[in-house]
Amino acid sequence: MTTRPSTEDFPPPPEPDLTPAQVVARAEAIAPTLVERQAETEKRTYYAEDTHEQFRAAGFYRLLVPRRYGGYEFGVETFMRVAMTIARGCPSTGWQYLFGAAHALPVASLFGREAQDEVFAGGDFLCPITVGPTGSGVPTGDGGYVVNGNWGYSSGAPYATHFVGHTLVAGENGPRPLMFLVPRAQWQRLDDWGNGLGLKGSGSHTIRVEDVVVPAHRAIEAHVSQLPVTGGTPGRELHGNPEYGGGPLSFMLLELGVLSVGIAQGALDAYAELMRTRTTTYLPIVPRTEDTDYQFHYGEAVSKIGAAEAAVFGALRQWSETSARGAAAFTREAELRLALISKQAIALTWSAVADHLFPTAGSSAVKAGERVERVWRDLSMVHSHAGVGMFLGGKANRELARLTFGVPE
Structure with a gap:
């Protein structure tokens, strides 16, 4: 305790x-x-x-x-x-x-x-974390590492105070993962973002680290997605707050569900404005607010976005409650069960936008630069995130089932 x-x-x-x-x-x-x-x-x-x-x-x-x-x-x-x-x-x-x-x-x-x-000495803290191991980490002999490499998709880079990346360290039994933490003075932000389908303004630039010596206390030989917390964490002990001992994998994947809900809410706001200000295309010509088809699509979107919001915030409350039950409660199985809720929330928000709001907003409302068009692009990009498309898209399901039924990998 x-x-x-x-x-x-x-x-x-x-x-x-x-x-x-x-x-x-x-x-x-x-x-x-x-x-x-x-x-x-x-x-x-x-x-x-x-x-x-x-x-x-x-x-x-x-x-x-x-x-x-x-x-x-x-x-x-x-x-x-x-x-x-x-x-x-x-x-x-x-x-x-x-x-x-x-x-x-x-x-x-x-x-x-x-x-x-x-x-944390500066108070304010902004720190992108990338999970794809790249670059190199060479042991210095005293527990530290010399790190080199480029880490793309470092969302939050423009105003970041620090950066956490992953690389691989060569070993007799094959490469092993290394998570390292470096301050802003030790890395460079490349001007290489903005050409994606969506999220063009998300500050997801590449971070370059060159010949930086990372001391042992800012290096962990593990991958953040694989770190167990059932034996406790330094933060749980230091701060006396169980949330600093919760599962990092589920927390980071729930971030995606939360963002999807916010993005979809923006689409719903834009669609509501279209309903108030535009009429139907086919006879009888009436305000969209009075048309039963528009009413249906709006209601469907509201219900799906609302269900997604309830799911992710319900999962976050479970995350906090699991943390509070003690370190042993936050097993890998618990991590996966919570993370997979985020997948379903993302599916609900995407359906609300792609099946109901975008197709019925009207072609003039989805021209380049219009709010509905921008939200569709941005939300579609969520599916290309490796955490959604690859891990939650299949790997997490299979791992959860194996853990639940005691099946070896």
């Missing part, structure tokens, strides 16, 4: 009396202002400097930073609610924000106190 440390000697966050409800309300106020900036964000390939400053002032970059380091430590549900709300206003901005700010949680969970003292 871990004990919650006293916060008396901890540095206070910028607004000591800020509450979770207040920070969610701030996101709800900011999100509508992002809608008209979507084209600008895509052209730049990341959200604007003034938006970044607005997020910083609102406390968004400290939501999952531990209280020990001047963070708010508001927990996963509050953080995900903020990220979903931002994605509703601008999918690219929501994507960049979430995949930068969310990773305070796995860093505060998996790395030891020495590393955390270093990386």
